[in-house]
Amino acid sequence: MMKYNSSIKSVAIGLPETYYTNDMPPFSEIPNLPKNWWRNWGMEGRYMVNKEKGESCSQLARKASLGAIEKAGLSTQDIDLIIGTTCTITGWSDKEEDRIFPGISEYLKTELNCKHSAMTMEVNQACISFLVALQIASDYIKTGMYKNVLICSAETFTQIADFSLPSSTLFGDGAAAIVIGRSEKEGKLVSSHYKSIPTYNDIATLQWKTPTNKPGKEFIRPYFTLGEDAPTQMQTFVPQNVPEVVFKALEKADASLEDIHHFVFHQPSKMLIRMWAMGIGIKKEKYTTTVEKYSCLSSASIPMTLYFALKNGKIKPNNTIVLAGAGIGWGFGAQVWNTENINY
Incomplete structure (x- = not known):
């Protein structure tokens, strides 16, 4: 069996329009923040989706994915596998607020008009989901099963934040996507x-x-x-x-x-x-x-x-x-x- 090296070809991001500092509501109104909370955690602000503007986890995922595919010099028809990761789970879709499944990968295959044979997959290992997805993609590419894999990690944690608790200050919203493919030189995991x-x-x-x-x-x-x-x-x-x-x-x-x-x-x-x-x-x-x-x-x-x-x-x-x-x-x-x- 022929084996291939895998290489990260491109990366792109998707962010909401609006930025919130710690001095802006709802973050400035959260009660009982422990002493040195901001200094220890280090957050000074974050981007946050606005549903009234049509922003959602899936919309950010689409933007990042299109960017990564374009920057890789490919078309959506070149993608053989899509791996989606999100911890948000509920409320990720722009079509149904309480959607849990199908996941982001299925949404992206449809919205990006990928070829019929493209496979989809979801990975949920919390904050290291992207690393796990990269490992899976690299292993598939090495065996020759897939040539071009899109990995998209999208999060809108502000939509599952309890703004009466300090923990709601820790997260922001955004998406990032990469294309990983066969290496023509020495790129590899x-x-x-x-x-x-x-x-x-x-x-x-x-x-x-x-x-x-x-x-x-x-x-x-x-x-x-x-x-x-x-x-x-x-x-x-x-x-x-x-x-x-x-x-x-x-x-x-x-x-x-x-x-x-x-x-x-x-x-x-x-x-x-x-x-x-x-x-x-x-x-x-x-x-x-x-x-x-x-x-x-x-x-x-x-x-x-x-x-x-x-x-x-x-x-x-x-x-x-x-x-x-x-x-x-x-x-x-x-x-x-x-x-x-x-x-x-």
Whole structure:
């Protein structure tokens, strides 16, 4: 069986029109924010969808996907597999507010008018869904089963936020998509490593409930819930496990820190990213942060950060990079990539 290398060909993003700082409602009106909340988490603002303007998770996904396909120099008819990721789940569709299934991948196949034979797939591993999707896509391409794969991660967490709780401040809305295809040169996924620690799976959850400021059955819907002691608990295991999977992936790649040109992390908080960097032993210029301006974008945060790292000249052709992060549940993953020319 012939084997192929897989390469990230392009990345594009989709953002809502309106930007909200911490000083603007509803974020400025959230009661009982703990002392040093903003300093510890690091969010200064975020983009937020406006349903009255027709904005939705699926609309952002379509915009990012079209951009990625175009920048890859392809047409929608060239896509063989579409992988969608979102933690939003309910309320993602612009057609039905409470739609859960079918997922984003099926929506994109229809809206982009992809060929009949194109396969669709959903991945839900919370914030590291994009990494899992990349692994799946790369493995399919290596076997020759697919040639061009579209991965789209789209999140509208503000639509499942309980604005009576501090945790509602942590997320923003946005989408990012990549096209991954066969490598013509040396681009490839060199190595990867993953682990799971479900012991802490009740720290952060998506629950059916009513917000504390709106009691009543008519307001029952899924809301993101962060445990009261979650920030403290996270610091006992999240900071050390991302460096651990990074070093495992580097070991498999027979690479050292000096071989890595740039790190692209998931963006849960400024403090956690800083702790990951310290645990790995890299300085600020070796990684990009987007959490300040865009807040946490869950599964879309790694491809969104990849986009800005490329745009700011931090990643160039023929670089070796690391993508890494953690996802509630809790899963951890790291990948080492050799890049070709990633269009953005």
